Amino acid sequence: MDTGLSRRGLFGASAAAAAILAGTTSAAASPHQSQMTLRWWGNNGWEIRVGTKTILIDPWLTRFKTGTYTPAGADPKTPLSVNKALIDGYLDRGELRADHILVTHGHYDHLTDVPYLAKRTGATVFGTETHLSLMAALGAPEDQLAIASGGEDLTFDGYSIRILRSLHSATGERARVPFPGSRPLSRRDRPRVIEDLYEGGTLAYQVTGGGASVLDFGGSNYVESELAGLRPDVVLVPVGGAKVTQYVPRLLRALGNPRYVAATHWDDFDLPLGQAHDPNGGLETLRKAVAATSSRFVVLDHLGEFTP
Numbered sequence: 582m583d584t585g586l587s588r589r590g591l592f593g594a595s596a597a598a599a600a601i602l603a604g605t606t607s608a609a610a611s612p613h614q615s616q617m618t619l620r621w622w623g624n625n626g627w628e629i630r631v632g633t634k635t636i637l638i639d640p641w642l643t644r645f646k647t648g649t650y651t652p653a654g655a656d657p658k659t660p661l662s663v664n665k666a667l668i669d670g671y672l673d674r675g676e677l678r679a680d681h682i683l684v685t686h687g688h689y690d691h692l693t694d695v696p697y698l699a700k701r702t703g704a705t706v707f708g709t710e711t712h713l714s715l716m717a718a719l720g721a722p723e724d725q726l727a728i729a730s731g732g733e734d735l736t737f738d739g740y741s742i743r744i745l746r747s748l749h750s751a752t753g754e755r756a757r758v759p760f761p762g763s764r765p766l767s768r769r770d771r772p773r774v775i776e777d778l779y780e781g782g783t784l785a786y787q788v789t790g791g792g793a794s795v796l797d798f799g800g801s802n803y804v805e806s807e808l809a810g811l812r813p814d815v816v817l818v819p820v821g822g823a824k825v826t827q828y829v830p831r832l833l834r835a836l837g838n839p840r841y842v843a844a845t846h847w848d849d850f851d852l853p854l855g856q857a858h859d860p861n862g863g864l865e866t867l868r869k870a871v872a873a874t875s876s877r878f879v880v881l882d883h884l885g886e887f888t889p
């Protein structure tokens with residue numbers, strides 16, 4: 582039976598992850614399958630394949646230890662590192678490529694691997710001025726960096742990319758953005774530790790092609806007015822959003838109740854790729870919120886695939 586849901590056998594699924602997958606196979610059955618395939622690379626890392634083209638969002642394979650999900654929180658002085666051998670393995674085996682890389686914001690768990698991936702793939706990279714400044718300082722080829730501010734609707738060979746103004750997650754009692762800040766493109770001192778990677782504004786991206794569209798948010802918040810008229814088939818929703826008024830129902834209403842809601846940014850990234858683990862029950866909270874709507878909930882294991 583073609584459920585539209587599969588996973589590559591690169592890693593053994595943990596019992597928890599297998600249970601998650603078992604709970605979602607029925608949600609993936611669709612009589613109108615598109616020519617678009619989504620693969621989850623952990624955190625908010627997504628690979629969108631449309632024909633021979635590949636679009637990556639926030640690809641972060643290195644997943645170094647930061648303490649983000651411990652009671653003490655992330656150590657701001659954690660050095661940035663890129664596991665080039667790991668990334669080279671996927672690229673050299675032909676398991677990963679990229680025509681575009683879309684950056685939602687500047688934080689370490691979204692941007693750190695992008696400069697190296699851009700260099701290796703030749704992909705065009707979209708981000709705000711701050712994101713581009715950070716990536717250029719980390720060695721990204723500057724002629725591949727394309728500035729975006731939200732509002733762009735761009736057509737490429739076989740797919741289009743709509744860029745939306747968005748918002749970062751608001752965390753804690755004070756609803757604060759962690760590691761906030763911005764920097765101009767002219768600034769080129771090299772970021773060394775995770776606190777050097779400022780949020781720098783947050784963008785959301787809708788990719789359309791192969792008969793489907795997918796909308797991704799890299800933080801658990803959004804600008805409702807930016808979503809007017811959008812009708813994606815799949816929305817990738819981060820867990821969290823406790824401080825955001827009616828986080829899930831208001832979002833799904835604004836989008837006309839998409840067929841699929843796929844969970845993103847839900848796994849503890851102190852653990853390596855291949856060990857998808859929900860550190861704080863965020864996945865269950867999101868599952869319940871989606872269950873109260875007409876959308877179907879999809880959760881993938883690391884490197885799991887989904888065809889809407």
Ligand SMILES: [Zn+2]
Pocket residue numbers: 686688749800
């Ligand atoms: Zn962030």
